[in-house]
């Protein structure tokens with residue numbers, strides 16, 4: 001891709017973010033099932049070093065293929081401190097010809113991932129990227145949404161001085177395919193890694209999440225992380241689990257799109273007369289909605305006929 005391609009890509013993504021109808025319709029018809037492409041989600045609390053770690057990952061992955069990174073911006077009114085730092089890093093990445101970096105606005109979406117993120121992944125997959133990295137804002141429990149999108153979810157923790165790893169939030173533990181204890185240069189790293197290893201042993205699946213220790217600022221341990229990420233992809237492909245991951249992502253996209261559409265329709269189209277009916281309680285709303293969704297699902301099966 002040359003700089004014109006990159007500019008076009010940026011423009012298309014902006015249109016998606018602005019809910020440009022034709023753009024959404026076109027992109028959403030692109031396949032999400034390229035198995036050689038790897039969607040990698042990076043999550044963890046703010047300040048854990050996710051962005052710094054992504055920088056390391058990107059430069060290593062870019063030696064193996066075409067890489068894109070989406071950073072979901074904390075553009076909500078509640079925060080904003082991290083944006084500037086991420087912007088600076090983004091600019092730094094943008095110098096690299098093989099890497100496409102894009103910051104996405106979170107637009108107050110409490111899930112921590114912007115509404116069109118899966119749709120954007122379709123676009124990037126279509127453009128031939130091999131590695132799609134999604135760094136989320138890391139704002140708590142709701143971050144588990146990343147696990148519905150990514151093939152491989154990397155949960156970044158930092159050394160804890162106390163005994164209680166639970167501070168790292170139960171939900172985050174369950175979604176991890178790979179654990180990272182970043183800032184391994186700080187005291188307590190080994191202890192935290194051991195606690196995470198115990199958590200990983202308890203995981204019910206066939207895949208036991210490995211625990212990597214990294215120093216993102218120097219790059220120490222990052223090569224091992226890249227190897228674990230590749231192993232997980234291989235595991236998914238070999239066990240026919242990748243398709244299931246992509247189905248989850250597509251379902252997530254559909255739910256996000258539906259709820260957004262619904263909001264818009266209700267705001268724009270719900271007139272006085274219909275509003276009156278809703279208030280008066282004369283309509284069986286539940287059955288009507290159920291019927292509408294049924295019709296939608298049935299229309300999907302017609303597509304494949």
Ligand SMILES: Nc1nc2c(ncn2[C@@H]2O[C@H](COP(=O)(O)OP(=O)(O)O)[C@@H](O)[C@H]2O)c(=O)[nH]1
Nearest residue numbers: 046047048049050051052182183184215216217
């Ligand atoms: N000591 C130490 N500091 C780190 C390491 N990785 C990142 N940092 C610092 O931690 C701060 C937060 O990093 P950042 O990547 O913005 O975290 P994010 O909010 O998770 O994206 C920055 O000041 C980094 O320089 C590390 O491995 N060791």
Ligand SMILES: [Mg+2]
Nearest residue numbers: 050051082086
């Ligand atoms: Mg960050």
